[in-house]
Amino acid sequence: xxxxxxxxxxxxxxxxxxxxxxxxxxxxxxxxxxxxxxxxxxxxxxxxxxxxxxxxxxxxxxxxxxxxxxxxxxxxxxxxxxxxxxxxxxxxxxxxxxxxxxxxxxxxxxxxxxxxxxxxxxxxxxxxxxxxxxxxxxxxxxxxxxxxxxxxxxxxxxxxxxxxxxxxxxxxxxxxxxxxxxxxxxxxxxxxxxxxxxxxxxxxxxxxxxxxxxxxxxxxxxxxxxxxxxxxxxxxxxxxxxxxxxxxxxxxxxxxxxxxxxxxxxxxxxxxxxxxxxxxxxxxxxxxxxxxxxxxxxxxxxxxxxxxxxxxxxxxxxxxxxxxxxxxxxxxxxxxxxxxxxxxxxxxxxxxxxxxxxxxxxxxxxxxxxxxxxxxxxxxxxxxxxxxxxxxxxxxxxxxxxxxxxxxxxxxxxxxxxxxxxxxxxxxxxxxxxxxxxxxxxxxxxxxxxxxxxxxxxxxxxxxxxxxxxxxxxxxxxxxxxxxxxxxxxxxxxxxxxxxxxxxxxxxxxxx
Numbered sequence: 350x351x352x353x354x355x356x357x358x359x360x361x362x363x364x365x366x367x368x369x370x371x372x373x374x375x376x377x378x379x380x381x382x383x384x385x386x387x388x389x390x391x392x393x394x395x396x397x398x399x400x401x402x403x404x405x406x407x408x409x410x411x412x413x414x415x416x417x418x419x420x421x422x423x424x425x426x427x428x429x430x431x432x433x434x435x436x437x438x439x440x441x442x443x444x445x446x447x448x449x450x451x452x453x454x455x456x457x458x459x460x461x462x463x464x465x466x467x468x469x470x471x472x473x474x475x476x477x478x479x480x481x482x483x484x485x486x487x488x489x490x491x492x493x494x495x496x497x498x499x500x501x502x503x504x505x506x507x508x509x510x511x512x513x514x515x516x517x518x519x520x521x522x523x524x525x526x527x528x529x530x531x532x533x534x535x536x537x538x539x540x541x542x543x544x545x546x547x548x549x550x551x552x553x554x555x556x557x558x559x560x561x562x563x564x565x566x567x568x569x570x571x572x573x574x575x576x577x578x579x580x581x582x583x584x585x586x587x588x589x590x591x592x593x594x595x596x597x598x599x600x601x602x603x604x605x606x607x608x609x610x611x612x613x614x615x616x617x618x619x620x621x622x623x624x625x626x627x628x629x630x631x632x633x634x635x636x637x638x639x640x641x642x643x644x645x646x647x648x649x650x651x652x653x654x655x656x657x658x659x660x661x662x663x664x665x666x667x668x669x670x671x672x673x674x675x676x677x678x679x680x681x682x683x684x685x686x687x688x689x690x691x692x693x694x695x696x697x698x699x700x701x702x703x704x705x706x707x708x709x710x711x712x713x714x715x716x717x718x719x720x721x722x723x724x725x726x727x728x729x730x731x732x733x734x735x736x737x738x739x740x741x742x743x744x745x746x747x748x749x750x751x752x753x754x755x756x757x758x759x760x761x762x763x764x765x766x767x768x769x770x771x772x773x774x775x776x777x778x779x780x781x782x783x784x785x786x787x788x789x790x791x792x793x794x795x796x797x798x799x800x801x802x803x804x805x806x807x808x809x810x811x812x813x814x815x816x817x818x819x820x821x822x823x824x825x826x827x828x829x830x831x832x833x834x835x836x837x838x839x840x841x842x843x844x845x846x847x848x849x850x851x852x853x854x855x856x857x858x859x860x861x
Contacts, residue, residue, distance in 0.1 A: 353421030356461040366758045375486030386425045388509025396472050403436040405470050415456040491515035501526040503535045503712035506582045528653045530571045533578040538715035545686040548703040548720040557686045558677030559693040560700040563609035564625050571603040592641045601669045608643035618697040622834045644675045655710045725811050728845045734801040745781040746788050748773040753847040760822040767823045767847050774831035809833040815853040823847045
């Protein structure tokens with residue numbers, strides 16, 4: 350298949366707000382792909398090529414600007430082959446060689462293909478075709494139940510592989526997908542509740558647990574082999590040897606654990622989130638002990654526990670990791686739950702998780718069975734731009750322009766971002782220094798006093814709510830917003846939506 354067909358579908362998906370139309374366009378494309386092209390094209394549509402990041406940034410791409418070709422000629426496979434070469438080009442002079450390879454490729458591309466290639470390289474496609482829409486389209490193309498396709502995706506963590514299975518083997522191939530130790534599972538996610546009482550009203554009898562301000566980890570063990578994965582399914586075992594050593598001592602031959610990790614200070618209280626995240630970096634400090642805490646178990650000695658109720662999973666977790674469990678209690682009494690919340694806050698944590706005791710582990714899903722309660726209202730938003738500071742902040746990028754996801758394009762471009770406010774509050778000198786360096790690397794253009802950046806950084810914002818505002822396209826603006834931390838573990842696709850922001854304003858509906 351020509352890459353132009355993928356680019357045309359991406360453009361068509363971006364031009365409609367209708368989920369049904371997006372699914373139809375994507376399904377039609379998927380049906381036409383050759384077997385060897387399926388995973389490649391799905392990766393391009395998610396801006397997630399098979400090779401991952403290939404060492405090409407915006408600073409390189411903006412120097413490559415050939416005139417677009419009039420006729421398409423690049424195939425899906427040719428782009429994959431070119432990315433293989435770019436990824437393998439390292440060492441002295443590699444930037445020039447990568448630039449030459451990409452320049453030659455882009456010179457053969459039409460305008461739509463150039464846009465697609467650049468978006469794939471930057472990991473960013475504004476088309477509203479997130480993985481959920483693609484999973485649905487794959488189910489339609491292969492004529493298989495949507496739930497079956499979504500479950501296979503959750504268990505493989507790979508939408509391209511899921512598409513190959515669906516198209517080649519149909520429902521039987523998808524149903525055969527099982528949880529495998531050492532292959533990460535997409536994590537179950539939680540919705541937000543405003544209070545313990547509200548959450549318990551939705552869940553009924555629940556496990557009320559401390560919500561740690563740490564980094565999500567998933568630990569797989571079989572015999573002496575241990576793998577540690579992040580929430581994005583990246584393998585970080587080589588950087589977390591202390592975690593691997595600890596779980597090898599647990600009394601089971603194989604298991605899969607879900608949990609959080611924290612670095613602690615001298616008083617055994619949690620350090621800042623940024624301190625924990627530094628342990629995950631290649632140059633992170635190794636003198637700080639990273640402590641894992643576990644709250645769920647997905648497999649034990651060959652038994653798949655995903656569909657077992659949480660009550661059974663917690664009993665199994667207690668047998669395997671009693672010394673590493675996150676504190677909590679089972680209750681349906683709001684007074685008891687509020688005491689757990691108070692205990693969590695006193696211990697330096699950020700709130701509680703409230704989980705229905707009958708719930709299965711719905712990997713990759715965000716539903717009402719798990720709810721998080723934090724006393725401080727927060728949003729994860731995307732940095733769109735930053736203004737140069739004044740006074741003592743001269744020389745630093747300070748005032749952040751913040752955007753929420755507009756999935757359906759209700760207020761702008763489908764799959765794009767809509768601005769909801771600005772803030773310079775909560776920024777320490779250290780964070781200003783880091784922020785300035787990071788944003789300059791993402792710079793796309795400058796206007797008077799403002800640097801506009803590629804939307805790649807997610808920042809957690811605390812706020813008092815939202816208010817009606819004609820100043821921004823979404824019709825609302827943040828109230829008393831301040832920076833809590835950068836979420837280096839999250840991508841813009843995981844940021845909060847404009848509907849979530851609008852819901853913070855009493856009397857304003859998502860559709861009004």
